[in-house]
Amino acid sequence: MSDILGDAGRAKGLGRAEANSIGAIFSHRLWIRELDPRVRIVAVFVFSICVVQLDKLLPLGIAFLGGLFLLLQARMPFVTSLKRVLTVDSFIILLLVMLPFTTPGTEMASVFGFSASYEGLRQAIVILLRANAIVMASLALLATIDAVTFGQAxxxxxxxxxxxxxxxxxxxxxxxxxxxxxxxxxxxxxxxxxxxxxxxxxxxxxxxxxxxxxxxxxxxxxxxxxxxxRGFNGQFHLLKDFDYTRRDLTFSMIACLFVLSLLALEMLHVVAA
Amino acid sequence: MSLLLETDKLSYAYHGSAPCLSGASLALEEGERVGLVGDNGVGKSTFLQVLVGLYKSHDGRITAFGQDFVTEEDFIQLRRRVGLVFQDPDDQLFCPTVKEDIAFGPLNLGYSRAEADAIVEETLALLNLSHLKERVTHRLSGGQKRLVALATVIAMKPDILLLDEPTNDLDEKTRIRLIEILLSLPQAMIIVSHDRAFREKVVTRTVKMENGQIF
Structure with missing residues (x-):
């Protein structure tokens, strides 16, 4: 734990010192970029599956914040990340606008004689949170792996x-x-x-x-x-080895805990309801 | 000096075109570096590819190391001892990193990973390329790619090297380096090159290809 927090702190300090320099953006002291790529891929995979299962606003909100936290920690260039997130959002924007009008339920407002429902709005928010939580987590954890390393992982x-x-x-x-x-x-x-x-x-x-x-x-x-x-006989050889360090173990455990908590929150809501 | 490789009246025609080799004969002796010249499109690259069985000669004979080579199985054995360096290094380097690309050949030959690693180190040191070991192949410069392509073939420890236009798009410094490297290697070579100054420094004799034959 001290490992990650300490490093995150250092990275933050570094970011303040050279906020505008490329050195800060590509610094090797950013803990997310030092994580084993395998851990990052598995984490995003599990996180995405979990988030897709969520249906309640509270755990979804927390998942969204989790994604945002990772994105901030990865210190991607702000404008580029924003553009990427918006690109994904542009795919679902039509759906989000239509949902309140097409879902039957309690009337919220009416535009040109078409009535929008609270249920539809809620559905739209759920989809928006889900998509963005996953996109942000992927951007932070996967987009920071270069393509070759990604393949090897x-x-x-x-x-x-x-x-x-x-x-x-x-x-x-x-x-x-x-x-x-x-x-x-x-x-x-x-x-x-x-x-x-x-x-x-x-x-x-x-x-x-x-x-x-x-x-x-x-x-x-x-x-x-x-x-x-060169004697090719149908077999390829990849030589890259990855190290699973203490930092990776810590991250995996925290990620597991986070995902389990999200699922638990969702279940609790179901029981309470 | 003993005869390493001999071709007798090789002929080849690409599907539907005029014959490109018709009776090409060449003998290569130990320690020789033969320069192969000829007009563009006369079939020099094809000759090298037929030599290692990538295209099958329609008739004639390929003998090397005292043995005839006819079937694909034969040529698989031949390719272990005769290394062909392609004209375009982008064709040769396909692995993600330099290290993996150089280890590809030795691993195919059945060396263990540790042995392959040792061969990679050894080959890179021999060509003075150790600093490129972890680099991603497609981000190398043109000259670096060419030298690494040569390294991938040398790593298989062939007895004969076939080089197709090795000085293409090399700067002066890399060109001199390549000449030094080639002169220091013990292998017999067949070098296709239009570069007269380069040939004068490297080859021991020059043969000319014309009308599908070698003179």
Whole structure:
């Protein structure tokens, strides 16, 4: 316990000292970023499943605050995080606006002759809290793991090998493909190509996409050949090892306690009701 | 000097195109570094790929280490002793980190993890690349990628190295480094390169490919 609190305190002090410097944002002394990625993945997974089960406002509110706490502790750049949270919210905004009007119940207000119900409003708030608690926890715990480490951690968690390698290959080659796309695009621009709403544009973009597909296909064949040259026999080897430290143990226990408390609160409400 | 590898009248045509190799013969002796030149698209890369059985020669014979190689099983054995370094290092480096990429070959050869780790250290030290060990492969610079690609093949301890345009997009410093490295290696090599100055420093003889044959 002293471990985590001490470090969080140090991180806070550090944040104040260099509030505006990149050093503070990417500092290694931020405890969340030092946690074992496996612990972080499992924690988010369990937390998400638990939050989806919650239906009462009190435990949901606490879960929401928990997510917010983690997000603040992860010290992500504020504007970027806000944008990401809002992106997710934009997916459900229509649902949230419609719910009060479509759920039958006690009338709360009426707009243009359509009546909104308290039950619908409550439902909307429940969904909003649920979604945001999960998004914030994921942002804090998962978005701070880089993609390669994420894949390696998934492999250690016994996620099917094929999925892990699909992810790792994507991470590896998406930049190569992107560079290829940029090269082709620049070459097109250099020959005076200006996209517009005409057949020539559609045709040219079609060629561009087709060329990218062919090139990726050929590249994949060359990669397989290069792998064969090094004795590839269908087996991949991941060498990364993770350490499960005392800090991870402490975090796991606190996370367990938190999730159990949320579930207990939900149950108590049910019994009381 | 003893004969390491010999090809006799290899021929190959990509599906539906004119033959790209027609009777390509070459002999490689121990300690030799043969430069292979020829116009673009004449089939130099194809020749190297046919040599290690990635494409199967339509006729002719590939002999190495006193043995004929015909079936895929044969070529799997051959590829352990003949290392091909691809033209584009992005084709070769596919693992997340440099360490994993270099260990990939040795692990496939059946070395244990500890042995593979030792080979990784040894190879990186040999090429003076130890500082790159934990780096993520796709974030390396072009020159670093090329040297690491070479390291991944050297880690398999082949007897023969096949290099396809090894000096492409290298800066002067890395190019000199590569020349030093190649001169220090004991392996016999076949090097495809358009770079005359590079060939003059590295190869022991040069052969030319024309009309699908090697002269």
């Amino acid at each position: 998934l492999a250690k968690l016994k996620v099917p090998e094929r999925l892990v390698h699909l992810l790792l290959f994507t991470v590896r080659y998406v930049e190569v493909l992107h560079a290829e796309y940029l090269r082709l695009k620049t070459a097109m621009k250099c020959r005076g190509f200006a996209p517009g709403n005409n057949l020539h544009t559609y045709k040219s973009v079609g060629y561009l996409v087709g060329m990218l597909l062919i090139r990726s296909f050929e590249r994949s064949e060359r990669i397989l050949m290069a792998m064969k040259c």
